[in-house]
Amino acid sequence: MRSLILGCAGPELSRAERQFFIDTDPFGFILFQRNCESTEQIRMLTEDLRDCVGRHAPVLIDQEGGRVQRLKPPQWRAAPPAALFGKLYAEDPVRAEQAVRVNARLIAAELTDCGVDVDCLPLLDVRQDGAHDVIGDRAFAYTPDIVARLGRAQAEGLAAGGVAPVMKHIPGHGRAGVDSHHALPRVDTERDELSAIDFAPFKALKDLPMAMTAHVIYETLDSGRAATVSPTVIGEVIRQEIGFDGLLMSDDISMKALVDPLDVSTAHALEAGCDVVLHCNGDMTEMQAVAGAAPVLSGKALSRAEMVLDFLERIQREARPAVHEELLSSFAELTGQYRSST
Secondary structure, rough: OOEEEOOOOOOOHHHHHHHHHHHOOOOEEEEEHHOOOOHHHHHHHHHHHHHOOOOOOOOOEEEEEEEEEEEOOOOOOOOOOOHHHHHHHHOOHHHHHHHHHHHHHHHHHHHHHHOOOOOOOOOOOOOOOOOOOOOHOOOOOOOHHHHHHHHHHHHHHHHHOOOEEEEOOOOOOOOOOOOOOOOOOEOOOOOHHHHHHOOOOHHHOOOOOOEEEEEOEEOOOOOOHHHHHHHHHHHHHHHOOOOOOOEEEEEOOOOOOOOOOOOHHHHHHHHHHHEEEOOOOOOOHHHHHHOOOOOEEOEEEHHHHHHHHHHHHHHHOOOOOOHHHHHHHHHHHOOOOOOOOO
């Protein structure tokens, strides 16, 4: 297995993509809206991807709800943004946690029907006034303990349905003043405040199997490098202070926040302490450059990857079939004003 998670260009694999994945053997794959037309089509695609590497490779997706969901109506349910659950928490914390858990269970049911077994959730960024809206209502709340509690419920709901969670964007993207898809955010907040607020939800959920980095510079930690490519942030903050010892994946290495050539950014991310590098857009030339800088998994990174595979095998073995209508009814009752569309 190579230290990569890769995308593909469309709803089915081309001959060139198939051969590239056979030769490259990435740890896993990620799907976007361009890859998703129907449940049956996605299931066939995930089977083809896994056939290329000869094993049950993880297949990831960003299915958050609200603005960020790759499976969209009318084929799939329109799940709400995370902020709805934060508002519900202010009225009734127990009901909010139950609603998050049921919503995540519904998401997991849709994903497993498609052959997808990893969701890039929970988003544990703490929302901040004055920050760019790239996070916005994707965050549960402005308070770290609420984010942690609802994030835990979300992770549990996914796992109950046989889908592994990925917490993001470690160590915190909530203060970013620009969208890291297009530019590099710089945060100048003092470390003590970062520790108390931004890092806290990740520390509370440090036992989760996977985490995704933030393409953000934290001036008081490393003024010259984004977290994804910073040995200081990964070593001293993510691994030591937060205490996360699961599989650390980069955010999309092709995002404009990172200005170096893709092979250089890939090498820097892995050298800094990421276990795997994520590349999303399915561009073959870019994937070849990234793959050229990504070694086969070994050492601690391999152990963490194997831990993820073991976790997936266990939760899929223990998952019980979802009774969809019962879950929908429960969700509507718990959330009151929100009604899911199908």
